[in-house]
Amino acid sequence: MSQADAGVRHPYDRLTPQAVLEALDAVGQRGDGRLLQLNSYENRVFQVFLEDGSAVVAKFYRPGRWTDAQILEEHAFAWELADAEVPVVAPLRLPDGRTLAQAQIDGQPFRYAVYPRCAGHGPELDDPETLRWLGRFLGRLHAVGAQAPFLHRRRLDAETFGHAARRRLLALDLIPPAQLDGWRRACERALAAIDVAFSNSRETRQIRIHGDCHPGNILWRAEGPHIVDLDDACTGPAIQDLWMLLSGTREAMRGQLATVLEGYRQFARLDLRELALIEPLRTLRMIHHSAWLAERWSDPAFPAAFPWFGTPGYWGQQTTQLNEQLEAMAEEPLALSAWD
Template sequence: MPHYAALRPESVLDAVAAAGLDPDGRLLQLNSYENRVFQVFLEDGSVVVAKFYRPQRWSDAQILEEHAFALALAAADVPVVAPLALVPRDEGAITLQGEPPTLAQITLEGEPFRYSISPRRAGRAPDLEDPMVLQWLGRFLGRLHAVGAESGFKHRRTLDVATFGEAARERLLAGDFIPPDQLPAWRSTCDAALSAVREVFASVGAVRRLRLHGDCHPGNILWRDEGPHVVDLDDACTGPAVQDLWMLLSGEPQAMAAQMHQILQGYRLFMPFDARELALIEPLRTLRMIHHSAWLAERWSDPAFPAAFPFFGTGAYWSQQTSQLREQLAAMAEPPLQLY
């Protein structure tokens, strides 16, 4: 597990100071399962967010691609919170990477930690029942994708069946996380679901793949009076455009069709949308379900995860997963979402 115990308050303040900023001694740890994130108050009255990356999750190259994407978006006036360029106070205290330098590494109590620092930005959840909000979100994502389409990732993951489905399945089976009495049903249902996912992707054919936010659910979008913004691109990946749209939908198919209609009214002002991708919504939802279970399994040695997800690994959890995958099999057999 990560040696997060080394991230004591004084260590976090030392890391921020080493990166050229002046903490006033106050900090607040923010909710984050994957990384460790701290709100740090500075002597000039401003506030920044220091993000310490989970060891072994991303390579330096993958993190730097995330940073470069955020900086490109910010340069195009797309409202994202990009990492700050860091100027070390002592050249020997930390090492920096990136152009500009945005990724720092420091050794704390013998443990190496990589981190970045960003301005603090707050917001509230978007009102997804308001058609005007959905159109605004569509414009925001259209602009984000227009920048995302300008070039590609070389190091970050691609959202496909192999990576998010088959590899996740293998990790779960290899880790012995599924109770023996639940294993046969889950494995056979998962195999059937992945087969259906592959069939739908094959039937849709080749679609454009571009740089995405990757995890664009409502909790990752913050709304202010001036509109939406995002503070984290930690799950940025390459994939079809619809991946950043479908998690904003909810309800019955007719309701989702109406919501997508509003989103695309805004989206298409900045980016074309291939309607064939609508058939990928349920397959992508299926991959997300399997990948989420594998994510929990991979993090189980981190004490934060058993405390936050005590139901994981129980017979009830895997019975529920099997039922939900069966529902996905039925959903993937239905005609794709129809726009009006």
Template sequence: MSVDEPLDDTNSPSRPFADLGPVTLLAMLESIGLEPDGRLLELNSFENRVYQLGLEDQPPVIVKVYRPGRWPDAAIAEEHDFARALAAQEVPVVAPLDCQGASLHHHAGYRFAVYPRRGGHAPALDHPETLQWLGRLLGQLHNVGASDAFAHRPALDWHWMARQSRDNLLAEGWIPHHLEPAYRSVTEDLLTDIDAAFRRAASWQAIRLHGDFHPGNILWTDAGPHLVDLDDCLSGPAIQDLWMMLSGERAERTGQLSELLVGYEQFRDFDPRELHLLEALRTMRMMRYAAWLARRWQDPAFPAAFVWFDTPRYWEDHILALREQAAAMQEPPLCV
């Protein structure tokens, strides 16, 4: 897989986890020398499958079973290597365990990794101290990310995140007929605006990123935060790991960004030209999310969990949200 290919593999089987049951999961652990005690708890995950499994006379572990067909082994190995490199520099990330000399394992047609269990809760993003702490964490993470490069992970590219997402939805008939003209119009304008934003940002530095740095992937404890789920790690601009911490009105987002950068710039300089990308990246994520749901719709877990997706109301709301983004894309970038 080249670094320009998209994160989502459309050739994944339609029922990728049909044979994944308790017997298989327990056998997975036994295959790498661990002794499960039969306790099993399924955790919230849709792209992959994630479980907490109990062990005999040891703390429980987290088992992540990768979606078949999505990543080649080399890309998963880079995910694990990046996590270990971060942990070695005391960046608080939950890295996979080495069992029998490896972190990526194969059993019964599945690939899986085992992680230590770590608790925590979502960060309080309305506290300036929390934002500064997360900024420091990201500054450290990006210093490690800039020290090497991915060879098998994708690079952030708006063409596949936005244009390809749009084209796939249209080609596969997901947009209700009466809404298709509105969807075509707003997305065509947005693609033009996204292209212009990347041109204004000029030659930003591509570094290794977490890639999906949202509050659900940050576990907070009394000792501070730690990060989980590097499944979407990729190369791209630093702002990709910052923008999902920002919400609310413009004044609120400006204040949040300022606090993040207070912490971030204690470890690493931030290129303000990347602020031209902020709303473009938000728009790209919205477009890609809709395409991701469509792409995974044959997986039985998706219709059960996202019952609202395949309805005209969803697409009406989606188009409205994209129009709001079109207005946001016309505003000047945030100032810090």
């Protein structure tokens, strides 16, 4: 049963339009009364129109998810990228010089940041020139990411995104009994294969990466791509930010990756041993996503957006997909020809 079903108030219920406007006013961003809630599940994000005719985007962080140090490290990375002229939507510096503000709203503490409004659309991933451009873009991002480590952000590895996610998911006791054993066996086998893949790749570089570089987090404008939402920035292998640009058959993905790398190699080096991590990383994302949905189920936005989650059909599908990923991980890693 969700908090909503039990009549328990969720922290985000306190973010009324008036509360959002008052929080923005407190940091010198005086709204004219108009605001629009944008599509975001993890955090709450609002476009707020200001009295001077401009508009900003206010991001209210989910309470309890990140520490102040982790959020500030995200912001610092965004500004480091911006200073290196890597197109990124970075948080605004507020009147006191900080990028992170805090507000007590109806007894609930919130951390929030303010961003410039930046319009655009998703990238056309079927266009080879777009893929090359994205390769150059991510090469530049990773060149900056390799210059220093994260001290507080999490690491993308089999334990954090796989084993720990599995333990949390099982502790919530949400999987129907009829599907539990099948899912658990498939997940255990998948994690064993992932452990082997990460062990074999332990000598590859771990750098600061975007971490969640799906097309929805790439904003395409007339001047090219911009990165938005570094909320999942982490330490991990560079290939994590590349594989989510790929789709289709193995041959199609090989061609797409070769095209991306034409641009990427102008600014950064990719250790081709990381290609063996593509399917393990895809599998980790599946396990982590299930745990993420389960842990957020008390947020009323999640049952509304993901009504199929938790059903017998969902867990049966997840079991099938994990078994398919076992087959994919057993295949030879995606290979590039010598001239790629």
